[in-house]
Structure formats: C-alpha cells, structure tokens
Amino acid sequence: MASEGAVGGGDDVDAVLQAALQRLALLAEATDALSSTLDGAVALRRLCQVLLPQLADWCAADLLDEHGLAHRVVVAHWERLPASHLEGPLPPVLEASSDPLARVLRGAGPLVVDHGVMASMEDGSALHAAQGALFSELGARSAVIAPLRARRQTLGALTLARSGDAFTLTENDLALVEDLAHRTALAVDNSRLHASVQSTAEHLQRSLLPTLLDVAPLSVAARYVPARTAVEVGGDWYDCFALPDGAAALIIGDVTGHDLSAAVIMGQMRNMLRALVCDRLEPPGDILRRLDVISHTLYGGHTATCIYAHLEPGPHDSWQLTFANAGHPPPLLVSHDGDTRYLSSGHSVLLGIEPDTPRPSSTHTLAPDSTLLLYTDGLFERSGEDLDRGLARLRQHAAALTREPLEVFCDELLAGLVHGGNDDIALLAVRLPPRGLKPPAEEPRGAGRTVPRRSRPPRTSPAMRRG
Structure with a gap:
C-alpha cells in the first residue's frame, strides 16, 4: 500500500508539473503573439489564435476609445465560425448596469460568468442585450471576463468562453486569465503609444x-x-x-x-x-x-x-x-x-x-x-x-x-x-x-x-x- 501511495503521489506531482508547464507554454506563446506587431487589432487576433481552443472555444476583445466608448475589436471562434458581424461599436457603458462586461469596463473583475447568470439577469441596458446576443449565437456555458488594465487605466476587456459542459471555466482559471489580460493590456497600451508617437512625428515632419x-x-x-x-x-x-x-x-x-x-x-x-x-x-x-x-x-x-x-x-x-x-x-x-x-x-x-x-x-x-x-x-x-x-x-x-x-x-x-x-x-x-x-x-x-x-x-x- 505504501508503494502504491508513493506512486499515486508521484502521479499527482507529475500532473501538477505538467499543468504548470502547459500554462507557461501558453503564456509564452501569447506573449510572442502580442509582441509580434505594434498594431493593436492584429495583436489581439493573433492572441486569439493562440488561446483557441487550448483555453477557450471562443474569445472576444473589447477596447475603450479616448471618449470612453467601447468597441468590439475581435470576435474569434476556434472552428472559424463567421463572427465579424459581431464586431464593431458597442452600446454605452451605463453606470447603473449590472452586466458583467459593464462592470469589468468600469474597473471590476476578473469575473466568472455562466449561461444561467446571463439568462436570469434583469438588466435592460443595450450593452447587456448585445452581450446576450453574443453568448447566445456563439454558445457560452461558462466564461471569464477580465479587464485590460495598464497605467492605472482600464483599456478594455478580454472575454474567454467555453461552449460545452465537459470543460468549463471556473475560479481556478482566474489567475491564468488575469495574467493573460495583463500582458494583453501592456500590448494594447504600447500600440497606442506607438501610434501616438508616430502621429506626432509625422505631423512634425509634414509641418516642415x-x-x-x-x-x-x-x-x-x-x-x-x-x-x-x-x-x-x-x-x-x-x-x-x-x-x-x-x-x-x-x-x-x-x-x-x-x-x-x-x-x-x-x-x-x-x-x-x-x-x-x-x-x-x-x-x-x-x-x-x-x-x-x-x-x-x-x-x-x-x-x-x-x-x-x-x-x-x-x-x-x-x-x-x-x-x-x-x-x-x-x-x-x-x-x-x-x-x-x-x-x-x-x-x-x-x-x-x-x-x-x-x-x-x-x-x-x-x-x-x-x-x-x-x-x-x-x-x-x-x-x-x-x-x-x-x-x-x-x-x-x-x-x-x-x-x-x-x-x-x-x-x-x-x-x-x-x-x-x-x-x-x-x-x-x-x-x-x-x-x-x-x-x-x-x-x-x-x-x-x-x-x-x-x-x-x-x-x-x-x-x-x-x-
């Protein structure tokens, strides 16, 4: 029995190490994808290609512009289902809205969401309706919505969702998604800084x-x-x-x-x-x-x-x-x-x-x-x-x-x-x-x-x- 226990304990350790290695590999791939370009939208699409289907069945990235308006920049499905029609400007983020995305864009999160919560939520905002349509069309049994924060500002949100019941996103995935969201936020912030400096340089050049x-x-x-x-x-x-x-x-x-x-x-x-x-x-x-x-x-x-x-x-x-x-x-x-x-x-x-x-x-x-x-x-x-x-x-x-x-x-x-x-x-x-x-x-x-x-x-x- 002692020998069997030792073997079982070794298997548990191996499983933990394997999971840790997979997590590190995923983070490394995600970092490479985000750092491969200074175009924010392109970086987000490449990130989704890395995360799907390893971590989620579909993902979405929403960014806030300088006026505080949200734009759905990327929606991607691991089976390459058509999703471009779900991208574009989003309804205003209302202060009174209890929708998970609205809360995250106001600075909360990361949040775990399941289909039951989304279906039963009484929120009459247009943003919640858009979220409901997204979850319904692509199917989402579970999801994690994480804020993209950089330099003490919320730049947007990253949504990762699972469609089936066999593998669901839970509280145990929050640390990994939060790490990914942090790296994503830095990439988005760098792309905006690059665009700003490039615009200033070009304006200076043209003025001469x-x-x-x-x-x-x-x-x-x-x-x-x-x-x-x-x-x-x-x-x-x-x-x-x-x-x-x-x-x-x-x-x-x-x-x-x-x-x-x-x-x-x-x-x-x-x-x-x-x-x-x-x-x-x-x-x-x-x-x-x-x-x-x-x-x-x-x-x-x-x-x-x-x-x-x-x-x-x-x-x-x-x-x-x-x-x-x-x-x-x-x-x-x-x-x-x-x-x-x-x-x-x-x-x-x-x-x-x-x-x-x-x-x-x-x-x-x-x-x-x-x-x-x-x-x-x-x-x-x-x-x-x-x-x-x-x-x-x-x-x-x-x-x-x-x-x-x-x-x-x-x-x-x-x-x-x-x-x-x-x-x-x-x-x-x-x-x-x-x-x-x-x-x-x-x-x-x-x-x-x-x-x-x-x-x-x-x-x-x-x-x-x-x-």
Missing part, C-alpha cells in the same frame, strides 16, 4: 514641408509618405516656388538620419537653400556648393543628398531644365508618349563630404507635355534588391501613368511601388504645358511674387547654357 505655390503654366504635385515601420521623423523634403526672374525652382533632398536632429537640419537647409536660390540667381551647381559650405560650417558631420533644378521656358514651346545633383537619385523624365530616361548628368558627391568641391550644372531641353519626377530613394529601394531593378520598376510604372492627371500620376505611382518600408518617401512631379500654351511674356508667375524681373541682375555665367 512647404505649401506648393502656383508656378503656372506648370502643373506641380508633391507627396510625402512617412516610414510605416518607424516612429522617427526623417530628413526627406521637397520644395517648389517661382523665382524673381520668372523661372521655377524645383528641389528635392534627403538629410541622412531618422531622428529629430535630421528633421531640424532638413528644415534649416531648406530655408538656407531658398534664400540662396532667390538671392544669387547663380547656376544650380554654384548654389549647391554655397549650401554645402554653409551647412558644413553650421552642421559639420551631417550629410545630405539634394537636387536643385531651374526650369524656364525655351524656344518653340520647349522648356530648359538646368540642375545640379549632390548624390541624389537622378530625375526621371517621362514624355507624353511614355518614353522615359533618367537625367544622370550634373552629378557630384553628396553634401557634407567635400564642401569646396566644384559642382557641375547640366542643362536639358524638355518637350511640351512631358513629366519631370524628383523623388527620394524610399520610392524605389527594397531591402535585398539591386538598385537598378528598383529604378527599372519606377520607369515602367511612370511610363504607364504618363497621360494620367498629375495628382493621379503621383497617387498611382505610390500605390504601385510602396508596400511599407523603413524609409520615408518624398516626391515632386512637374507636368509641362502642352504645345501652344506659353507663359505670359512679362507678368511674373507664382503666388505672392512682387519682385519685378529687372530688380535682379541677369545671369552671366555660361554654365547655365552648357548642355
């Missing part, structure tokens, strides 16, 4: 970008897309404005780095370049050289790429583009017929490397109704892919969109090329007027420009006319 001014008869459109996998601000920027001599200045640039310092330097470099362009009326290469000297003096150690282009009317409805390129991806020119070519001349090292190096300017004649695209490398680069392949893909997409309106051109280009990434994207597209539409001969172009043409000295450098 200029409002495009009128440079008619040119059509101009620009886009900025923040990196979706990071919350840092970046150094990408674009600019376009009319010059005192009647030409249009086109600028695209990218300060190295993804932090507040890069964004601040970007804003300051943009303003310095604006001032130099408006004041000097020199060839673009000379302008970039001056910018490099100034930025090296003020922000030594930082590098940036940049294109400054000068666009003005030429003979026979053509346009003359003169630009300099400091280490930036080359401009893409797309004709009205869909022919494409990269303007790879006028290239020099990026800013911040050799501030005194001469920087060439290059001049090209652009045909009417063509499209010029300036962009940053996030538009075409993909991890592990050759750059030439990315540039070829950009040419193909741009050629297919050449006759679309310019706004559509930009939107469809982003839709076809961007699939999330680790880098910001800025692009500036310019559509030249069709043949026969010439700009005014004497009137200055550009919103808010009051400086007459003769108030500035003419350009005398032959570099502006070299092809």
